[in-house]
Amino acid sequence: MKPSEFFDDFSQLLLKWRNPLPGRDLPWAFEPNPYKVWISEIMLQQTQATTVIPYYLSFIEKFPDITSLTEASIDEVLNLWTGLGYYSRARNLHRAAQQIADQHNGQFPTNFEEILALPGVGLSTAGAICALAFGHKAPILDGNAKRVYARSFCVDDEKDSQRTRRLWKIADACTPAEDCQKYTQNIMDLGATVCTPRNPKCEVCPVGSLCCAKSTNLIEKFPARKQRVIRKTKAVTLVVALDQCNRLLLERRPPAGIWGGLWSFPEYSDHIDNVQKWFWQNYTMKISIIQTWDPFHHDFTHFRLNITPLLVQIADSESHRFLEVDIDLVSLDKPL
DNA sequence: ATCCAGACCT
DNA sequence: AGGTCTGGAT
Numbered sequence: 562m563k564p565s566e567f568f569d570d571f572s573q574l575l576l577k578w579r580n581p582l583p584g585r586d587l588p589w590a591f592e593p594n595p596y597k598v599w600i601s602e603i604m605l606q607q608t609q610a611t612t613v614i615p616y617y618l619s620f621i622e623k624f625p626d627i628t629s630l631t632e633a634s635i636d637e638v639l640n641l642w643t644g645l646g647y648y649s650r651a652r653n654l655h656r657a658a659q660q661i662a663d664q665h666n667g668q669f670p671t672n673f674e675e676i677l678a679l680p681g682v683g684l685s686t687a688g689a690i691c692a693l694a695f696g697h698k699a700p701i702l703d704g705n706a707k708r709v710y711a712r713s714f715c716v717d718d719e720k721d722s723q724r725t726r727r728l729w730k731i732a733d734a735c736t737p738a739e740d741c742q743k744y745t746q747n748i749m750d751l752g753a754t755v756c757t758p759r760n761p762k763c764e765v766c767p768v769g770s771l772c773c774a775k776s777t778n779l780i781e782k783f784p785a786r787k788q789r790v791i792r793k794t795k796a797v798t799l800v801v802a803l804d805q806c807n808r809l810l811l812e813r814r815p816p817a818g819i820w821g822g823l824w825s826f827p828e829y830s831d832h833i834d835n836v837q838k839w840f841w842q843n844y845t846m847k848i849s850i851i852q853t854w855d856p857f858h859h860d861f862t863h864f865r866l867n868i869t870p871l872l873v874q875i876a877d878s879e880s881h882r883f884l885e886v887d888i889d890l891v892s893l894d895k896p897l
Numbered sequence: 898a899t900c901c902a903g904a905c906c907t
Numbered sequence: 908a909g910g911t912c913t914g915g916a917t
Contacts, residue, residue, distance in 0.1 A: 606903085606904055606905080607902090607903060607904060607912085607913070607914075608914090609914095646912085646913060646914075647904085647912060647913065647914095648912090649905085649906095649911085649912075650904095650905095653905085680905090680906090681904095681905070681906095682905085683904065683905045683906080684905095685904080685905095686904080686905085703903085703904080704902080704903055704904085707903090722908075786901090787901080787902075
């Protein structure tokens, strides 16, 4: 960790900054009203300011305060959200309003823990509300702040979790107790208008004089790309086996591993020519292949599964071994 | 099409 | 740490 004066310098430079760039006179700026700060921060999650503006204005018009939002139905809220995307934000907003009514007498909570406890509010959003609405010292670490800090202090940890941990420490060290509202507004603005993902305007950056990435000419290297996941590909054949009565053979998977304990088609991974022999060995049923369906893939975090469905017919004489189960009682692992 | 990133949630 | 949703870049 760098000496603390270094972070103080950063704070001072950022605090002194007056954004000369146009387009940042946003309707929610400098409204120290916790309700409006909350609404705007939620809308701004994963959504650009220019997109948010009209939604924000009509939302505030329809629901000017917590009480009006508490009394609204979820349908009314979702209706105003139509077209904005990430609709769970609207559902969380509605739930949070109920929570505020139930637990805080309809008053927006003022302390960090209580704000963080609202559905849809994570660490960064809670910090933003605390800082912007109440002027409390609270760090934020949204996408913009991450980029600004990563560049200013050349944070390049390989592992994303470590990088995030370090960035939070830096955010905490830089965030001033005095003028926290202005500081928070400025770091957001800096990331949005100057320290942009591409073509950052380093010539006009207020912290350019101490920016590590700038001084080492590595601006485009920060923030470091996430460690790419090497996704191996696994190919399996899933056997869709029907008997003469068109009943489907499913089996429960082993309790551990992929789709543990779920019902699935018999999974076969060897060469297709041997599938009849394999089926006999495992199920003592004779099958005839009807057809091979087009392969499709299903992506997991660590690998891609290429699935070839194989439609087969089970010989009639074996069908007595089937156990008939109501399909509604079976937990299937994926749609067909 | 595919990959990637950014928020919160479990 | 992984899942989920989604928009944007390639």
